[in-house]
Amino acid sequence: MAYIISGLRNLRKRVLVSATSGINIPDFIRLNTPTTLTFTPDEDVLTNLTVKVVYSEAKDKIETLFQLLCSLNSESALIFCNHRESAERTSALLNEMGIYSTFYHGGMEQDDRERALILFRNGSVTYLVTTDLAARGLDIPEMKHVIHYHLPPHAHEFVHRNGRTARMQTSGTAYVILHRDEPRPAYLDKSLETLELPTNNRLPKPPEFVTIYISGGKKNKLNKVDIVGFFSQKGQLEKGDLGLIEVKDFISFAAVKKAKADAFLNRIKDEKMKGKKYKIEVAR
Amino acid sequence: MITPQQQEQILKSLGISALKPMQEAAQKAILQDNDTFLIAPTGSGKTIAFLLPIFQLLKPDQNSVQCLILAPTRELALQIEQVWKKMATGYKVNVCYGAIRWKPKSRISVIPLPY
Structure with a gap:
């Protein structure tokens, strides 16, 4: 941090944020007569x-x-x-x-x-x-x-x-x-x-979703809409079967209901997305 | 600067109806000339509290980097990038961190960090 800040010659404004006070702000920040705003949680209304x-x-x-x-x-x-x-x-x-x-x-x-x-x-x-x-x-x-x-x-x-x-x-x-x-x-x-723990609990339920890996991302001109379209049309997934989708530069991840995943992967195995074949499989 | 309509549009993009008192105070302070040190509880909306006034300070006719945000972890940097994108300001954001594999076609700038 000191290295990065020392390289900024014309820095005009610094904004620091934290959830805790009582830390010393190091000198390399060169904080200039800061306005300090403190919003500590109210003891009475106490947090959730x-x-x-x-x-x-x-x-x-x-x-x-x-x-x-x-x-x-x-x-x-x-x-x-x-x-x-x-x-x-x-x-x-x-x-x-x-x-x-x-x-x-x-x-x-x-x-x-x-x-x-x-x-x-x-x-x-x-x-x-x-x-x-x-x-x-x-x-x-x-x-x-x-x-x-x-x-x-x-x-x-x-x-x-x-x-x-x-x-x-x-x-x-x-x-x-x-x-x-x-x-x-x-x-x-x-x-x-x-907290006294009950001892006769059952094991938690397994996760509802499984993550599907896609071997393409933003730089392959894929976006969320493309993936939703492909998964619902070619993959025949319904709205609730598809969870969060994250598109990175060269890869993407999409959450699919576990119960639907096998049939889905089978259906799209030979299909192309936007004219291109991608590797689509359960993420490790 | 920002019109009330623009601010409303950004809040709408973020899915929030109004700024909280903490965020309003931060906005006011950050727009002044002094530096700002904001202490507010976890999960109270600090990211938006500083991103919104920063947007107001950006100059549309300047093509170079105007603001640098330093975060303690890479994943937090990614998260702040996502919030900025969600604000749909039209200003480009680039997240830079170390230890990612260099891909031939990639134009990401990589700064090696020690951790």
């Missing part, structure tokens, strides 16, 4: 966010995480770990236990990072296990649950992670999984509700 503590009897919290996920009515959840390796391991453990999840962290190839988010956003994956890479700014509609599998080291990270839910006028819950002997961080208010 509820924070609950879930105690894990075992030091390894995986069983508690499993039970928690099973109690969320198959609704989507974002699970935070403190390290890349633990995000991958936790996702793998959940998959072994029968809960389909994927992971997203900064050690992945960029293609895989974007693909993981696309799958999560379009409902092909219900649970995303991640690091603080996903803590800031990401806007995922209808995200009702944020789970702190590992405790964030600082209060501000706790705020940013929680901020992935209860956005705009919606409500959401953040769950903190705490081992009995684990020291309780200062940012966890004493008055927080403790």
Whole structure:
């Protein structure tokens, strides 16, 4: 950032935004007598966010995480770990236990990072296990649950992670999984509700959608309308069978109802879109 | 500058009916000469709060880059790009980040970032 800003010789205006204060603005920003606007949430009207503590009897919290996920009515959840390796391991453990999840962290190839988010956003994956890479700014509609599998080291990270839910006028819950002997961080208010997990939950329902990969994008002159047209006409998909579509430069992704996907792929196997043959298959 | 009709059109493109008090205050502050530091809760609409006044400050007769937005993660940069496109202002936006494979036909500018 310092490198980029130092290269901007004629910078006339700087606008900084954050959800947390108390950070020092580094000198390289050369902030010039800023107007500071602070809109902290009103204590009384308090936000739509509820924070609950879930105690894990075992030091390894995986069983508690499993039970928690099973109690969320198959609704989507974002699970935070403190390290890349633990995000991958936790996702793998959940998959072994029968809960389909994927992971997203900064050690992945960029293609895989974007693909993981696309799958999560379009409902092909219900649970995303991640690091603080996903803590800031990401806007995922209808995200009702944020789970702190590992405790964030600082209060501000706790705020940013929680901020992935209860956005705009919606409500959401953040769950903190705490081992009995684990020291309780200062940012966890004493008055927080403790959640007792029912133990006889069923496994969450599998995702409703599956993501279809298309080997063409904007630079192949494909747009959303082309894809919707092809999927509904040649693929005979009805309106509700088609979910989010994301068109990138050279590839695209479209969410299709899982129950319809096989028949759909069969139907379009030899068809052309705008006169060209593209590879269309279930995204890995 | 922006007419009330233009602003209404942009909000309509974004699917919102009116600016929130925070976004109005940000708009007012960013249009002044001073720099602005905006602190507002997560999910309260900060992206629109700064994109709208930035649009108002852009000069239509200038062909070079007029605004640079720095984001902490690549995916957040992509998300801000999407919001700008949704605003349908007519101004081009380009998102630049590292670690994407270079494709021969691509004209994307790639800036290698350390993370």
